[in-house]
Amino acid sequence: MIRRAVAADADTLSRLAVTTFFETFVDGFGIPYPPADRDAYIAEKLAAAVFAGRIADPAFGVWVAEHDGEAVGFAVAGPNGLPHADARDGDLELKQLYLTRAVQGLGLGGRLFETTLAWMEAQAPGAIWIGVWSGNLKAQRLYQALGFEKAGGYQFRVGSWLDDELILRRTGR
Numbered sequence: 001m002i003r004r005a006v007a008a009d010a011d012t013l014s015r016l017a018v019t020t021f022f023e024t025f026v027d028g029f030g031i032p033y034p035p036a037d038r039d040a041y042i043a044e045k046l047a048a049a050v051f052a053g054r055i056a057d058p059a060f061g062v063w064v065a066e067h068d069g070e071a072v073g074f075a076v077a078g079p080n081g082l083p084h085a086d087a088r089d090g091d092l093e094l095k096q097l098y099l100t101r102a103v104q105g106l107g108l109g110g111r112l113f114e115t116t117l118a119w120m121e122a123q124a125p126g127a128i129w130i131g132v133w134s135g136n137l138k139a140q141r142l143y144q145a146l147g148f149e150k151a152g153g154y155q156f157r158v159g160s161w162l163d164d165e166l167i168l169r170r171t172g173r
């Protein structure tokens with residue numbers, strides 16, 4: 001089941017964000033983040049207060065994916081923050097889309113993304129942006145299947161570590 005997040009979900013989403021960060025980037029892709037950079041990123045960007053702020057902010061959409069009654073994933077969309085020359089005020093960005101490893105490949109991520117995309121389409125007619133780690137081919141395949149194309153690149157900061165990211169875009173209607 002996919003549902004909009006409520007204030008009481010902030011702690012759960014923070015825990016899920018930390019779990020999926022480790023599963024995806026540290027254990028999965030083996031990115032050797034220096035521990036201090038990794039910990040600074042987690043404390044600043046994945047804290048419950050960050051989720052609480054976004055859940056309360058009407059400019060953001062936050063969703064929880066549940067499987068067998070348990071929260072196993074989440075998605076966050078909001079104002080675009082990706083650095084691209086064609087980005088315009090009012091454009092939206094998929095900021096996070098994460099499932100725990102145990103429930104990947106069941107179609108839940110595709111449904112979570114479609115739900116988030118439908119909300120973004122209803123909010124604004126402009127381009128929709130996604131930043132994705134350059135080596136994350138599984139996520140890129142999903143985004144490509146839903147009409148996103150490579151528009152550029154940038155470096156995503158994890159503490160003082162810099163990841164090479166692609167910028168994907170689906171142009172507005």
Ligand SMILES: CC(C)(COP(=O)(O)OP(=O)(O)OC[C@H]1O[C@@H](n2cnc3c(N)ncnc32)[C@H](O)[C@@H]1OP(=O)(O)O)[C@@H](O)C(=O)NCCC(=O)NCCS
Binds near residue numbers: 097109114142
């Ligand atoms: C990326 C992620 C969200 C995908 O979710 P998932 O549930 O594992 O994937 P699904 O089962 O929905 O999709 C499986 C396949 O169907 C495709 N698919 C899913 N929904 C689709 C749709 N609506 N239309 C067309 N194709 C679709 C996907 O492209 C994928 O194809 P593949 O087998 O060639 O890879 C999930 O694997 C995940 O959380 N990964 C770790 C975190 C991560 O990488 N997040 C993205 C950060 S930018």
